[in-house]
Amino acid sequence: xxxxxxxxxxxxxxxxxEDIPADWAGHxxxxxxxxxVSAEVEPTCHPLGQNNKLVFAPGLLSGxxxxxxxxxxxxxxxxxxxxxxxxxxxxxxAQLFAKAGCKALIVEGLPKADNWxxxxxxxxxxTITEEKELIGQGNFAVVQALENRIEGKHGLLSIxxxxxMRLASxxxxxxxxxxxxxxxxxxxxxxxxxxxxIKFITVDPKDGKVAIAKPDAFxxxxxxxxxxxxDHPVSQALGQYGTNxxxxxxxxxxxxxxxxxxxxxxxxxxxxxxxxxxxTIKERGGKVKHGCxxxxxxxxxxxxxxxxxxxxxxxxxxxxxWAMGADCCVDNLDHIAEADRIMDDIGIDTIETSVAxxxxxxxxxxxxxxxxxxxxxxTEDITKGTGIGRIIGNGAGSVGRAFGITRVPVVKNQAIPAxxxxxxxxxxxxxxxxxxxxxxxxxxxxxxxxxxxxxxVDPLTKEGQVELSRNxxxxxxxxxxxxxCLFIAFAALDDEKCLPALVDLLNARFDLSLTxxxxxxxxxxxxxxxxxxxTAAGFTSADDRLPEFFYNEPLPPHNVVFDFSxxxxxxFWDF
Amino acid sequence: MKISVKLFAYFxxxxxxxxxxxxxxxTTVGNIVDDLNIDxxxxxxxxxxxxxxxxxxxxxxxxxLAIFPVIGGG
Ligand code: SF4
Numbered sequence: 303x304x305x306x307x308x309x310x311x312x313x314x315x316x317x318x319x320e321d322i323p324a325d326w327a328g329h330x331x332x333x334x335x336x337x338x339v340s341a342e343v344e345p346t347c348h349p350l351g352q353n354n355k356l357v358f359a360p361g362l363l364s365g366x367x368x369x370x371x372x373x374x375x376x377x378x379x380x381x382x383x384x385x386x387x388x389x390x391x392x393x394x395x396a397q398l399f400a401k402a403g404c405k406a407l408i409v410e411g412l413p414k415a416d417n418w419x420x421x422x423x424x425x426x427x428x429t430i431t432e433e434k435e436l437i438g439q440g441n442f443a444v445v446q447a448l449e450n451r452i453e454g455k456h457g458l459l460s461i462x463x464x465x466x467m468r469l470a471s472x473x474x475x476x477x478x479x480x481x482x483x484x485x486x487x488x489x490x491x492x493x494x495x496x497x498x499x500i501k502f503i504t505v506d507p508k509d510g511k512v513a514i515a516k517p518d519a520f521x522x523x524x525x526x527x528x529x530x531x532x533d534h535p536v537s538q539a540l541g542q543y544g545t546n547x548x549x550x551x552x553x554x555x556x557x558x559x560x561x562x563x564x565x566x567x568x569x570x571x572x573x574x575x576x577x578x579x580x581x582t583i584k585e586r587g588g589k590v591k592h593g594c595x596x597x598x599x600x601x602x603x604x605x606x607x608x609x610x611x612x613x614x615x616x617x618x619x620x621x622x623x624w625a626m627g628a629d630c631c632v633d634n635l636d637h638i639a640e641a642d643r644i645m646d647d648i649g650i651d652t653i654e655t656s657v658a659x660x661x662x663x664x665x666x667x668x669x670x671x672x673x674x675x676x677x678x679x680x681t682e683d684i685t686k687g688t689g690i691g692r693i694i695g696n697g698a699g700s701v702g703r704a705f706g707i708t709r710v711p712v713v714k715n716q717a718i719p720a721x722x723x724x725x726x727x728x729x730x731x732x733x734x735x736x737x738x739x740x741x742x743x744x745x746x747x748x749x750x751x752x753x754x755x756x757x758x759v760d761p762l763t764k765e766g767q768v769e770l771s772r773n774x775x776x777x778x779x780x781x782x783x784x785x786x787c788l789f790i791a792f793a794a795l796d797d798e799k800c801l802p803a804l805v806d807l808l809n810a811r812f813d814l815s816l817t818x819x820x821x822x823x824x825x826x827x828x829x830x831x832x833x834x835x836x837t838a839a840g841f842t843s844a845d846d847r848l849p850e851f852f853y854n855e856p857l858p859p860h861n862v863v864f865d866f867s868x869x870x871x872x873x874f875w876d877f
Numbered sequence: 878m879k880i881s882v883k884l885f886a887y888f889x890x891x892x893x894x895x896x897x898x899x900x901x902x903x904t905t906v907g908n909i910v911d912d913l914n915i916d917x918x919x920x921x922x923x924x925x926x927x928x929x930x931x932x933x934x935x936x937x938x939x940x941x942l943a944i945f946p947v948i949g950g951g
Contacts (some may be wrong), residue, residue, distance in 0.1 A: 322909065417950055457904070535919070535921070535946065535948075536947055536948060536949035539886060539887075539946065539947065539948040539949065540949065540950060542886070542887065543886060543948075544950070545950030545951060547886055547948045547949075547950055548887075548948070548949075548950040548951075550885050550945075551885065551922065552923055553949065554883075554885075554927055554943045554945075555924065556927040565928075576886070577885065577886060579884075602950070620950050620951070650941065721943050723929060742951060743951060746951050748898055748951065749949060749951075752922070753921065753922060753947075753948065753949050754929075754947075755921075755937035755947075755949055758929070760929070761929075762928075789949070789950075789951070792949045859927060860927070
């Protein structure tokens with residue numbers, strides 16, 4: 303089936319299917335969402351207003367048999383950062399979009415009437431239906447209700463109460479093969495969907511399939527690619543401990559932000575670590591290993607049960623556990639799991655919201671360590687949209703402003719995740735220069751700074767960090783376009799067969815003759831496109847800086863500050 | 878002289894989380910890893926007192942040595 307652009311105009315409730323413009327054809331995933339947002343969204347627009355557009359794009363390889371290729375990118379101008387935004391996630395939607403022949407779905411305009419809607423996407427196009435029953439409901443209720451309402455397997459993207467309230471940390475949830483949720487978490491894209499009054503989107507590809515130009519070459523390349531992933535020891539540890547295997551090593555390195563970024567180590571690290579989590583999951587009959595979409599050969603996800611053996615949460619990630627754990631000083635993994643489940647249900651970013659809780663703790667809203675208090679604030683305040691609930695639900699920066707707090711760990715108003723930039727300097731460059739606000743996944747220098755993957759660069763010195771972050775950000779922009787889960791990067795950095803096999807997959811899918819250099823140019827092009835949007839939106843290099851306290855509050859145990867000058871940071875863009 | 882050794886992830890299986898070690902002067906990190914029957918190939922990261930180190934370094938009194946397999950996440 304030839305891929306098409308599907309367009310929905312919420313202002314007049316019309317839909318259309320269009321051919322792909324020539325200069326969009328080579329793009330997918332993040333490359334495509336950023337290209338479309340740059341081409342069609344006025345950079346100075348209000349993110350929740352009529353001129354913002356919400357763009358969904360499966361990766362170039364999504365919907366094929368390629369291992370780990372099921373990521374969906376969602377893009378828009380972000381209500382949290384004001385920059386361009388791309389957030390990607392697993393779940394089944396990417397594969398189904400691709401099989402339906404949808405290269406991108408563009409949703410524009412705001413409805414005139416005060417109604418809520420749902421979208422149903424099939425190979426024949428999109429239909430818009432008014433929705434009443436599920437308004438005000440959490441994501442799990444939506445999943446459940448649609449199981450009963452719709453026949454057959456379908457993909458589902460939805461927003462919870464946070465998105466309906468247009469909170470700046472609202473995410474968009476994507477159903478996984480077991481009815482659990484994955485999230486396009488960062489940057490408040492759920493608020494953009496809420497502004498457009500779309501509660502959920504279903505995807506049914508009917509019997510659609512993705513065409514492969516050279517099936518034999520594709521199979522060969524996929525065999526090599528999947529083997530490189532499976533064989534890499536990092537993949538094996540991810541299957542066993544999940545991403546939370548990082549808690550102990552980042553804590554040991556002294557770069558584990560604790561008590562709203564005042565310390566680099568957390569006393570309670572062992573009780574929230576991947577090792578403890580693994581043992582607890584086994585004891586309680588959960589699932590240690592689980593893939594967020596079919597075809598994942600790494601399976602970093604898991605199902606975490608409560609003490610009675612009932613499913614509490616799934617896809618329990620390091621960054622979420624760090625944020626509610628160390629940053630809020632909560633050392634009870636069950637409280638963290640409960641909060642994780644509630645946040646999935648409300649549809650709010652676990653990183654942003656938990657870092658906001660840490661700032662609220664510093665402001666005295668609740669004491670550090672109060673895991674039960676976090677759960678209560680989530681259910682009684684954020685879900686119901688009380689004053690304090692909305693302040694926290696609008697992110698860490700919002701809490702800082704409301705309470706006059708200066709220690710607010712954000713860049714471009716987006717919360718800094720689980721790695722302190724004073725003790726792990728490469729990631730500080732990524733936070734500062736990322737086109738989308740602080741985001742570790744944009745250029746994951748932790749691999750090389752801490753984990754000795756892809757070489758070694760001392761985390762505590764300045765040397766080599768800008769170059770490291772630059773190379774990783776370029777590679778990541780390209781990988782984010784393929785639909786590949788970023789965890790292929792560990793094998794890609796270490797195993798010389800991995801990246802060429804990925805390029806061969808692209809060539810076999812589309813009958814191209816790309817080389818590794820083309821992939822680098824693609825990554826560079828995407829970063830420059832995104833930056834141009836931000837510049838037109840009013841951002842300057844003065845925004846590519848960390849908050850002041852990172853420069854003057856030494857972080858124990860190494861007692862280090864972030865010491866890059868503005869000029870040094872700005873050399874990032876020399877390419 | 879006394880040092881502490883900490884193990885992580887599956888290196889803990891049938892071994893320990895943390896243990897005090899009495900070592901002779903001249904003992905290297907590599908010697909300790911070998912003594913634990915850990916294959917050097919499987920070691921991903923070594924730290925002494927929260928700084929990265931390598932197999933050839935000689936720990937000194939009161940050092941905390943942390944031994945990790947090859948791991949990742951994000
Ligand atoms: S490794 Fe984890 S995030 Fe990546 S595709 Fe598999 S389950 Fe999803």
